[in-house]
Amino acid sequence: MMKSLTDLIDQHDATREEFLAELVRHPSDNPAGDCAPHAAMTAQLLEQLGFHVERHAVPEALVRAHGMVSCTNLIVRHGFGPGPTIALNAHGDVVPPGEGWSADPYGAEIREGWMYGRGAAVSKSDIASYAFALKALKESGLALKGTVELHITYDEETGGEIGPGWLLAEGISKPDAAIAAGFSYNVVTAHNGCLHLEVTVLGRSAHAAKPETGIDALQAATCVLNALYAERASLRGQPSAIPGIGAPGLTVGLISGGINTNVVPDKITLRLDRRITPDEDPAAVEAGLRALIEQAVTEVEGARVEIRQVLLAQPLTPLPGSEKLAEALSRRATEIYGEPIGTTGVPLYTDARHYAAAGVPIVLYGAGPRSIEEANAHRADERLPLTDLHRATQVVALALADLLG
Numbered sequence: 001m002m003k004s005l006t007d008l009i010d011q012h013d014a015t016r017e018e019f020l021a022e023l024v025r026h027p028s029d030n031p032a033g034d035c036a037p038h039a040a041m042t043a044q045l046l047e048q049l050g051f052h053v054e055r056h057a058v059p060e061a062l063v064r065a066h067g068m069v070s071c072t073n074l075i076v077r078h079g080f081g082p083g084p085t086i087a088l089n090a091h092g093d094v095v096p097p098g099e100g101w102s103a104d105p106y107g108a109e110i111r112e113g114w115m116y117g118r119g120a121a122v123s124k125s126d127i128a129s130y131a132f133a134l135k136a137l138k139e140s141g142l143a144l145k146g147t148v149e150l151h152i153t154y155d156e157e158t159g160g161e162i163g164p165g166w167l168l169a170e171g172i173s174k175p176d177a178a179i180a181a182g183f184s185y186n187v188v189t190a191h192n193g194c195l196h197l198e199v200t201v202l203g204r205s206a207h208a209a210k211p212e213t214g215i216d217a218l219q220a221a222t223c224v225l226n227a228l229y230a231e232r233a234s235l236r237g238q239p240s241a242i243p244g245i246g247a248p249g250l251t252v253g254l255i256s257g258g259i260n261t262n263v264v265p266d267k268i269t270l271r272l273d274r275r276i277t278p279d280e281d282p283a284a285v286e287a288g289l290r291a292l293i294e295q296a297v298t299e300v301e302g303a304r305v306e307i308r309q310v311l312l313a314q315p316l317t318p319l320p321g322s323e324k325l326a327e328a329l330s331r332r333a334t335e336i337y338g339e340p341i342g343t344t345g346v347p348l349y350t351d352a353r354h355y356a357a358a359g360v361p362i363v364l365y366g367a368g369p370r371s372i373e374e375a376n377a378h379r380a381d382e383r384l385p386l387t388d389l390h391r392a393t394q395v396v397a398l399a400l401a402d403l404l405g
Contacts, residue, residue, distance in 0.1 A: 004140055004142075005136050005137070005140055005142075005394070005397050005398055005401060006394050006398075008135075008136040008139050008140060009132065009133075009136050009390070009393050009394050009397060010390075012132055012135065012136075013390060015132075016128055016129075016132045016389065016390075016393065017110075017115070017386055017389070019045055019049075019128050019131070019132070020108070020115065020120070020124060020125060020127075020128040020384075020389065021108035021115065021117075022041070022045060022108075023038075023042065023045075023092065023119065023124040023127060023128065024106060024107075024108040024115070024117035024118065024119050024120050024124055025106055025107070025108050025117075026038050026041050026106075027094075027106055027118075028092050028093050028094055028119070028154065029093075029094060029095070029096045029097075029118075030068065030093035030094065030095070030154070030155065030157040030158055031067065031068075031096070031157075031158070032068075032069060033063075033067060033068030033069050033070070033071070033093070033155070033158060034068075034069035034070050035068065035069075035070060035071055035072070035092065035093050035154035035155070036057065036070035036071060036072045036154075037070075038092055038093075038154070039055070039071075039072035039073070039074055039092065039152070039154055040055075040072070042074060042092055042127065042152060043055055043074055046074070046076060046131060046150075049131060049132075049135055050135070050138075051076045051078070051131070051134075051135075051150075052076065052077075053074055053075075053076055054074065054075040054076070054077070055072055055074060056072065056073045056074070056075065056167065056172055057071075057072045058071040058072070058073065058162045058166055062162055062166070063162060066155065066158060066159065066161055066162050067158055068155060068158060068162070071154045071155055071162055071163070072154065073151070073152065073153045073154060073162075073163055073166070073167055074150070074151075074152040074153075075149055075150065075151055075152075075167070075172065075173060076131075076134070076149065076150035076152075077147060077148075077149045078134060078137075078138060078147065078148050078149075079146075079147040080137075080142075080143075080144035080145060080146055080147065080148075080404060081143075081144065081145045081146065082145060082146075083144075083145035083146030083147070083404060084146045084147075084176040084177060084403075084404070085146060085147040085148075085149060085173075085174070085175045085176050085177075086146065086147070086148055086149070086175060086176065086177050086178065086179065086400065086403060086404070087148075087149045087150075087151050087173060087175035087177070087178040087179070087355070087360075088126075088130040088133075088134070088148065088149065088150050088151065088178070088179050088180075088396070089151040089152075089153065089164055089178055089179070089180045089181065089351060089352075089355070090123045090124070090126035090127045090130055090150075090151075090152060090153075090180070090181040090366065091123050091152070091153050091154065091155075091156035091157070091160075091163065091181065091351060092119075092124060092127060092152055092153070092154050093153075093154045093155060093156055093157050093158075094118045094119040094122070094124070094157065095118070095157055095378050096118075097118045097380070098379070098380060099380065100379075100380035100381075101116075101380045101381055102116075102380075102381055103116040103117070103381065104117070105117055105118045105380075105382075106118065108120070110386070113385055113386055113387065114383045114384060114385050114386070115383060115384050115386055115389075116381060116382065116383045117382065117383075118382055119382070120382055120383055120384045121183075121367070121369065121372075121375035121376075121377055121382055121383065121384045122181070122183065122372075122375065122377045122378065122382070123156070123181035123366065125181075125366065125367035125384050125389055125392075126181035126182065126366035126367055126392070127150075127152055128367075128389060128393075129366055129367045129389060129392045129393040129396055130150055130179075130366070130396060131150060132393045132397075133393050133394075133396040133397035133400065134148050134150060134397075134400075136393070136397045137397055137400060137401060140401075142401055142405070143405075144400075144401065144404040144405060145404055145405070146403075146404040148400060148404075149173060149175060151164060151167060151173065151178075153167070153351065156350065156351045159311055159313065160313075160350075160351040160353075160354050161354075163351060163354075164351045164354040164355060165351075165354040165357075168354060168355065168358045168360075169358075175355070175360055176321075176360070176361075177321060177322075177324075177325055177360060177361045177362065177403075178352075178355045178360050178361070178362040179325060179329070179362065179363060179364070179365055179366075179396070180350060180351060180352040180355070180362055180363075180364045180366075181350070181364065181366045182364040182365040182366035182367070182392075183346060183348070183364070183366075183371070183372045183375070183377065184344065184346065184369075184370060184371055184372070185333065185337065185341055185370050186244075186341060186342055186343060186344040187325075187326045187329045187330050187333070187341065187342070187343045187344070187363050187364070187365045188244075188343070188344060188345065188346050188352075188363060188364035188365070189316075189318045189322060189326055189343045189344070189345065189363050189364075190242050190244075190245065190278050190315070190316050190317055190318060190345035190346075191245075191278075191315065191316045191345055191346045191347070191348060191349055191350060191352065191353075191364070192245060192248075192275045192276055192277055192278070192315055192345075192346070192347050192348060192349050193275070193276035193277075193278075193280075193282055193312070193313045193314045193315035193316075193349055193353070194273060194274070194275055194276060194311060194312075194313040194349045195273075195274040195276060195282065195285060195286055195289070195309070195311065195312050195313075196271065196272070196273055196274075196309070196310035196311035196312075197271070197272050197274070197286075197289065197290075197293075197307055197308065197309060197310065198269065198270070198271050198307070198308045198310050199221075199224060199269070199270040199271070199272065199293055199305060199306075199307050200267060200268075200269045200270075200305065200306040200307075200308075201217045201218075201220045201221040201224060201257075201267070201268045201269075201270070201297060201303060201304075201305050202217060202266065202267055202303065202304040202305065202306065203215035203216055203217030203218075203219075203220060203264070203265065203266050203267070203300070203302070203303050203304075204264075204266055204302065205259060205263055205264055205265070205266040206263070206264040207262070207263065207264075208261075208262040208263060208264065209262075211264050214264035214266070215264075215266075215300065215301070215302040215303055216264050216265065216300065216303075217257065217264075217265045217266055217267050217268045217303060218257065218258065218265045218268050219300050219303075220268075220296075220297050220299070220300035220303035220305075221255075221257070221268035221270060223296045223297065223299040223300060224270065224293050224296045224297060224305070225252060225270070226296070227292050227293065227295070227296035228250060228252060228272065228292070228293075228296075231250060231289075231292060232249070232250040232251075235247055235248045235249070235250060240277040240278065240279050240345070241279055242277070242278055242279070242345040243344055243345060244344035244345040244346055244347070245277050245278065245345040245346070245347055246277075246347050247277075248274070248275050248276065248277050248280065248285075249273075249274070249275040249347065250272065250273070250274050250275070251272065251273045252270055252271070252272045252273075253271055253272065253273055254269075254270065254271040255268065255269070255270050255271075256268070256269050257269055271310065272289075274289060275347060275349075276315055277315065278315040278316065278317045278345070280315070282312060282314060282315070286309065286312070290307055293305060293307060294307075313349045313353060314353050314356075314357060315349070315353070316349075316350070316352050316353045316356055316362075317356070318361075318363075319356055319359070319360075319361040319362070320361065321361035322361040322362060322363050324361075324403065325361060325362070325363045325399075325403070326343050326363050328399040328402045328403050329341075329363065329365045329395060329396075329399045330342055330343060331399075331402075332394075332395045332398040332399045332402070333365070333391075333395045335398075336391050336394050336395050336398075337391060343363075346364075346372075348372070350364065352364055365392075365395070365396070366392050366396070367384060367388050367389045367392040367393075369383075369384065369385055369388055
């Protein structure tokens with residue numbers, strides 16, 4: 001079995017690399033989130049590989065409500081016989097490229113065995129690895145029992161609610177287990193959740209010649225920032241018990257406000273990101289942050305604060321059944337890579353949580369590199385070693401054959 005499957009994967013090396021290059025060459029930045037054109041192109045590429053592709057367009061009003069312009073999710077289903085359904089989920093939307101690239105972010109340039117481009121690692125690579133793993137299984141003639149589905153979704157960068165969340169809530173897919181795009185050589189079984197809060201500090205404007213007649217919203221916001229950064233420092237001493245997760249994180253990523261240089265500001269808006277470890281209670285984390293912010297604002301008499309939850313992504317913790325997925329992937333990855341490949345947690349959050357929330361056991365595994373830092377994920381010069389694309393395709397195909405054999 002191993003020789004047959006790996007030989008089939010070897011035969012398609014050039015085609016698989018060109019498939020990924022085409023995905024990278026077509027932008028799918030989110031924001032702005034106009035991702036239906038990329039889905040249409042991806043569907044055509046999959047059909048050229050011999051797959052029947054379902055196109056599931058998310059209703060426009062729902063798309064707009066989630067801050068996007070267009071979103072179409074794709075499903076490929078291939079049944080080998082009666083048995084469980086395993087979904088393979090990778091997302092086609094990407095963060096905007098930003099500055100500082102040494103290569104065209106949409107060029108798919110190959111340099112010393114690495115492909116450079118936005119999405120080359122996160123996670124267009126796994127659209128390729130999953131598609132070609134399934135193609136090899138189809139061509140192998142193995143007597144498997146069950147169904148493999150490809151779930152290619154387009155809103156991971158804005159929360160996944162109208163990607164996997166929508167597909168599962170609408171009953172469009174009902175998998176028994178799932179594997180989602182990975183970011184390391186290890187099999188990921190747990191990851192952080194995330195809370196985004198919008199904090200609006202309100203004061204009263206006044207002429208800069210008479211600042212005492214106003215209520216300085218920026219001064220009050222500074223009190224909030226001081227409290228938040230003190231909280232961040234304290235969180236560093238509270239690491240998760242799960243390997244790979246680390247300590248909770250807190251980042252203030254956006255600040256806006258003010259009227260003019262000569263006016264006391266009456267409104268300052270902050271947006272913060274609080275990473276929630278699987279050990280923590282998300283409701284308690286949010287309640288604690290709200291109390292901290294509300295107390296800090298009282299340091300400036302007359303200042304007020306409004307706090308709005310923008311996002312609450314639950315942490316991923318293993319469900320019963322996920323250990324079978326992890327064992328199959330770890331064993332095959334250890335064989336292919338020639339080194340021990342185990343399980344770990346990661347400090348980011350992903351679409352995998354939507355499957356877990358629906359009761360679907362899930363782990364994360366896919367094309368490397370060894371770490372998100374090595375991949376330059378979400379920053380300039382994102383890249384993927386093509387050897388890892390090849391090896392991940394082998395691992396996924398062999399693990400699926402074990403699980404469905």
